[in-house]
Amino acid sequence: MRPTVHDIAAEAGVSLATVDRVLNGRPGVRQQTVDKVEAAVARLGYVRDVSAANLAKGRVYPLVFVVPEGPNSFMRGLEAEIRAAMQRSPAERTSITIETVPPFDPAAIVAVLDKVDAAKVTGVALVATDTPEVSAGVDRLVDKGIHVATLVSDLPGSRRTHFCGIDNLAAGRTAAGLIGRFCAGRSGKVLVVAGSMALSDHIDRASGFAAVITSEVTGLEIVGPVETNDDAERVRQAVDTAMAANPDIVAIYNLGAGNRGLLEALADADRGRYAVVVHEVTEVSRKGLAEGLFDAVINQDCGHEVRSAIRVLKARADGLMPLKAQERIRIDIFLKDNLP
Amino acid sequence: MRPTVHDIAAEAGVSLATVDRVLNGRPGVRQQTVDKVEAAVARLGYVRDVSAANLAKGRVYPLVFVVPEGPNSFMRGLEAEIRAAMQRSPAERTSITIETVPPFDPAAIVAVLDKVDAAKVTGVALVATDTPEVSAGVDRLVDKGIHVATLVSDLPGSRRTHFCGIDNLAAGRTAAGLIGRFCAGRSGKVLVVAGSMALSDHIDRASGFAAVITSEVTGLEIVGPVETNDDAERVRQAVDTAMAANPDIVAIYNLGAGNRGLLEALADADRGRYAVVVHEVTEVSRKGLAEGLFDAVINQDCGHEVRSAIRVLKARADGLMPLKAQERIRIDIFLKDNLP
DNA sequence: CAATTCCTGAGGTACGTAAATCAGAAACCA
DNA sequence: TGGTTTCTGATTTACGTACCTCAGGAATTG
Numbered sequence: 001m002r003p004t005v006h007d008i009a010a011e012a013g014v015s016l017a018t019v020d021r022v023l024n025g026r027p028g029v030r031q032q033t034v035d036k037v038e039a040a041v042a043r044l045g046y047v048r049d050v051s052a053a054n055l056a057k058g059r060v061y062p063l064v065f066v067v068p069e070g071p072n073s074f075m076r077g078l079e080a081e082i083r084a085a086m087q088r089s090p091a092e093r094t095s096i097t098i099e100t101v102p103p104f105d106p107a108a109i110v111a112v113l114d115k116v117d118a119a120k121v122t123g124v125a126l127v128a129t130d131t132p133e134v135s136a137g138v139d140r141l142v143d144k145g146i147h148v149a150t151l152v153s154d155l156p157g158s159r160r161t162h163f164c165g166i167d168n169l170a171a172g173r174t175a176a177g178l179i180g181r182f183c184a185g186r187s188g189k190v191l192v193v194a195g196s197m198a199l200s201d202h203i204d205r206a207s208g209f210a211a212v213i214t215s216e217v218t219g220l221e222i223v224g225p226v227e228t229n230d231d232a233e234r235v236r237q238a239v240d241t242a243m244a245a246n247p248d249i250v251a252i253y254n255l256g257a258g259n260r261g262l263l264e265a266l267a268d269a270d271r272g273r274y275a276v277v278v279h280e281v282t283e284v285s286r287k288g289l290a291e292g293l294f295d296a297v298i299n300q301d302c303g304h305e306v307r308s309a310i311r312v313l314k315a316r317a318d319g320l321m322p323l324k325a326q327e328r329i330r331i332d333i334f335l336k337d338n339l340p
Numbered sequence: 341m342r343p344t345v346h347d348i349a350a351e352a353g354v355s356l357a358t359v360d361r362v363l364n365g366r367p368g369v370r371q372q373t374v375d376k377v378e379a380a381v382a383r384l385g386y387v388r389d390v391s392a393a394n395l396a397k398g399r400v401y402p403l404v405f406v407v408p409e410g411p412n413s414f415m416r417g418l419e420a421e422i423r424a425a426m427q428r429s430p431a432e433r434t435s436i437t438i439e440t441v442p443p444f445d446p447a448a449i450v451a452v453l454d455k456v457d458a459a460k461v462t463g464v465a466l467v468a469t470d471t472p473e474v475s476a477g478v479d480r481l482v483d484k485g486i487h488v489a490t491l492v493s494d495l496p497g498s499r500r501t502h503f504c505g506i507d508n509l510a511a512g513r514t515a516a517g518l519i520g521r522f523c524a525g526r527s528g529k530v531l532v533v534a535g536s537m538a539l540s541d542h543i544d545r546a547s548g549f550a551a552v553i554t555s556e557v558t559g560l561e562i563v564g565p566v567e568t569n570d571d572a573e574r575v576r577q578a579v580d581t582a583m584a585a586n587p588d589i590v591a592i593y594n595l596g597a598g599n600r601g602l603l604e605a606l607a608d609a610d611r612g613r614y615a616v617v618v619h620e621v622t623e624v625s626r627k628g629l630a631e632g633l634f635d636a637v638i639n640q641d642c643g644h645e646v647r648s649a650i651r652v653l654k655a656r657a658d659g660l661m662p663l664k665a666q667e668r669i670r671i672d673i674f675l676k677d678n679l680p
Numbered sequence: 681c682a683a684t685t686c687c688t689g690a691g692g693t694a695c696g697t698a699a700a701t702c703a704g705a706a707a708c709c710a
Numbered sequence: 711t712g713g714t715t716t717c718t719g720a721t722t723t724a725c726g727t728a729c730c731t732c733a734g735g736a737a738t739t740g
């Protein structure tokens with residue numbers, strides 16, 4: 001059997017109360033005694049029984065998630081994952097609230113952040129637009145002692161505790177690597193479509209993409225990025241316009257949402273003429289892959305992101321540092337052959 | 341606060357003992373009373389506190405992992421993940437033993453399986469060669485009431501409880517999809533290198549690959565598969581030989597191990613002449629990607645596989661069915677741009 | 681030397697569930 | 711009717727940790 005606090009007390013020759021004081025960092029123990037206890041812990045290989053500790057503590061972690069409203073499939077998938085996490089709340093000792101805000105509206109985010117009650121909430125996770133007022137709002141929360149995790153899109157200028165999302169520079173580089181190989185020696189233009197350059201994930205993808213296209217791929221030249229606010233209709237128009245203006249487009253990279261518009265534009269164009277890479281597995285992008293109009297979809301698993309955010313916020317609330325390696329979110333590449 | 345068994349007892353108008361009998365499926369309760377208790381559970385939304393239940397049960401799950409010995413990097417990575425899981429044993433209430441066996445040796449696997457003591461072990465996970473004697477050995481374990489999970493390579497003819505690994509047919513299709521696009525209209529031969537056709541994962545990858553190459557890719561013709569027993573030196577010789585015999589090889593798919601040999605063969609050949617797809621991220625395959633000799637690496641996360649096997653074996657030992665969606669292992673595609 | 685602070689021991693309760701025992705009550709069979 | 715079986719209630723102990731109180735010894739201070 002694994003050792004318990006009683007075994008530690010016996011091994012160290014001290015009382016149970018003293019072991020407890022040492023293990024929980026409470027005051028009133030001489031350094032020499034602390035050492036004795038820690039030596040016993042090391043000798044017996046004692047590990048705190050988390051089940052029992054949680055039971056005894058009866059601690060709960062009230063968390064708030066802030067996500068944008070609107071038809072964006074990815075965001076709706078994210079919200080679904082948060083709701084799934086709420087279902088697991090009893091087992092995880094969390095108590096989760098979802099706050100939805102209009103998309104691309106920094107003021108609305110700030111309003112939500114500012115009404116968070118530090119007495120009742122231990123952590124906040126949000127999908128942020130990268131603007132100074134949101135950064136300031138996050139910093140105010142952090143000053144109040146609330147840990148903040150950014151979801152999907154980071155807020156590099158803020159003092160947020162953690163970023164739960166993919167390395168978007170690498171995602172852009174990956175898209176470029178795929179398109180470079182898919183175009184295999186053909187030369188021409190590659191159209192880049194973005195949602196909003198106020199989102200740090202879009203900025204990073206665009207620059208990672210541009211870096212690889214210009215330095216490692218020969219014969220391709222970037223057009224754009226054109227901004228569409230992730231609106232399908234605007235994506236469609238942007239693509240139509242660009243195609244008309246540039247007959248030598250050979251590839252398209254949509255680093256934002258609104259893939260429905262891209263799909264429509266492609267359906268009207270020559271099938272198979274373009275190498276197309278988009279982001280996020282949704283019903284629309286699955287359809288694009290299945291029909292051969294999209295070649296690859298780069299994906300981030302929002303379920304992982306939500307679960308990671310919860311783990312990180314809980315750990316930080318307990319004063320622990322999360323394991324960086326464990327919390328890394330991977331960049332998934334899907335072709336039609338490996339769609340789940 | 342969330343409801344406890346006491347609340348259920350009060351709500352249902354029965355005693356604590358009766359609630360306990362119902363919740364734990366013990367006999368001695370009239371159906372009518374069972375219904376009353378279950379209604380109360382539903383009404384109050386009672387969820388068993390897993391921490392407390394585990395604490396009270398004090399249950400441990402003794403598990404055995406069977407993995408092949410030898411220099412295969414992937415298998416060593418797998419073993420490392422199992423050892424990492426052993427470190428977490430106290431928290432997860434598992435007690436894990438690792439048994440190593442010579443690779444490609446069905447008799448050795450069977451010997452290990454047959455010495456497993458049903459009284460002391462609740463579950464076994466193994467990397468299996470797909471032969472009738474191993475299947476029979478697995479079935480004998482299942483007959484003894486021990487749940488068996490296959491790791492990485494499945495045993496479709498057996499009554500194993502669960503397969504923890506990727507869909508290798510889809511993996512082969514994915515490799516074909518990538519190579520088809522990377523070769524972009526060039527035509528010629530694609531060399532397929534395999535480890536052993538006694539491994540069901542290798543068989544599946546080969547047939548998934550062949551299916552897509554023949555039906556969806558035009559201009560490519562398969563050479564092989566050549567069998568190498570995952571030995572780097574034999575891979576090198578096989579590739580050298582095939583290259584000499586077929587000057588029109590444009591692509592190589594190594595669906596097994598021994599990538600070191602492939603790397604050596606490619607280093608001697610014309611750089612960039614071949615589209616190369618291999619399996620499993622290891623030091624060697626990272627090097628291949630970084631140097632531009634490999635175009636893509638298809639990977640299965642062995643950490644996920646080990647953790648999934650543990651979850652599944654624990655759940656089945658408790659008589660629960662694991663959630664199929666949650667235990668699916670994804671097929672990862674890595675280019676040099678998205679290597680973790 | 682007395683007073684005070686610091687350190688430690690002893691003992692208890694609580695968390696929510698599991699599992700056991702014992703004693704009645706009700707329902708059944710002979 | 712007596713005896714048995716089946717169901718249920720009441721009560722207790724245990725799991726390992728957290729956290730509390732109280733008391734007394736040791737060390738330090740004035």
